[in-house]
Amino acid sequence: MSADTDYFHEEYENDGALVVFRCTECGRHSLSLGSLHAHIEGHRGYTRLGIQVPFTRTAPGRFGELMARTTVLRVDTLSEMPLSEVEGL
Numbered sequence: 001m002s003a004d005t006d007y008f009h010e011e012y013e014n015d016g017a018l019v020v021f022r023c024t025e026c027g028r029h030s031l032s033l034g035s036l037h038a039h040i041e042g043h044r045g046y047t048r049l050g051i052q053v054p055f056t057r058t059a060p061g062r063f064g065e066l067m068a069r070t071t072v073l074r075v076d077t078l079s080e081m082p083l084s085e086v087e088g089l
């Protein structure tokens with residue numbers, strides 16, 4: 001993460017190119033590894049009692065288990081688009 005970015009804004013780069021992360025379960029993309037991992041946690045199954053089944057018995061949020069469900073992508077191609085079509089703005 002570059003030093004000049006906002007503390008709460010998560011963004012990574014590789015040799016000047018943006019890095020994004022993709023959920024292997026559903027294909028969702030995010031600039032934020034933390035946000036994507038929170039999303040991946042939601043793919044866990046639920047028991048009849050409504051309890052999430054953890055990836056492991058002792059450490060439900062293990063980084064390795066989350067990274068196994070994360071694809072790391074470098075953004076090599078950029079295409080210009082109108083501001084009005086940016087979702088969420």
Ligand SMILES: [Zn+2]
Pocket residue numbers: 023024025026027028039040043
């Ligand atoms: Zn997903």
